[in-house]
Amino acid sequence: MNITSPCVVTLVWTLTDAQGQLIDELDEPVEFFYGGDDLLPKVEEALADQAPGFEAQLHLEPEHAFGDYDADLVCYEERALFPENVEPGMQFEGLPEGAITTDMPEDLIYTVTEVYPSHVVLDANHPLAGIALRIQLKVLDVREATDEEKEAGSVGDAPFAVVDGNVPPDSTLH
Numbered sequence: 104m105n106i107t108s109p110c111v112v113t114l115v116w117t118l119t120d121a122q123g124q125l126i127d128e129l130d131e132p133v134e135f136f137y138g139g140d141d142l143l144p145k146v147e148e149a150l151a152d153q154a155p156g157f158e159a160q161l162h163l164e165p166e167h168a169f170g171d172y173d174a175d176l177v178c179y180e181e182r183a184l185f186p187e188n189v190e191p192g193m194q195f196e197g198l199p200e201g202a203i204t205t206d207m208p209e210d211l212i213y214t215v216t217e218v219y220p221s222h223v224v225l226d227a228n229h230p231l232a233g234i235a236l237r238i239q240l241k242v243l244d245v246r247e248a249t250d251e252e253k254e255a256g257s258v259g260d261a262p263f264a265v266v267d268g269n270v271p272p273d274s275t276l277h
């Protein structure tokens with residue numbers, strides 16, 4: 104079966120930055136819904152009409168991956184608004200109650216990047232925003248999507264979610 108929308112593709116891949124630093128490696132096969140929200144558009148474009156055994160090496164500029172880094176999505180909030188154990192890497196959906204920063208989107212995931220005695224630095228950019236990516240992938244299998252998968256536009260819970268900067272924050276790369 105060739106890859107056409109909607110279907111489910113089983114992939115393995117290696118994802119690096121433009122300098123070759125490893126970001127992610129799927130060495131165990133993972134299923135993705137093709138024709139929905141599971142894959143970046145440029146990855147889907149490369150997979151179109153391909154079959155099991157297909158291999159590709161893609162270079163994705165930030166605008167085709169997770170978007171450009173937006174300094175306007177970084178803010179500072181009072182340390183007292185956060186739990187005592189707040190630390191870099193923690194994530195929060197939206198800003199904490201009592202936040203004073205105006206014009207920040209409420210529906211984004213904010214990552215704590217720095218913690219100071221008086222304030223906490225929050226960044227709503229995707230961790231891979233502004234980074235050109237290289238992805239080496241291989242198609243292991245292609246199958247028809249179930250009715251449930253078609254309705255959901257996804258194969259369900261992915262092993263990890265990577266948000267595309269061009270889609271709502273609850274959509275995932277896989």
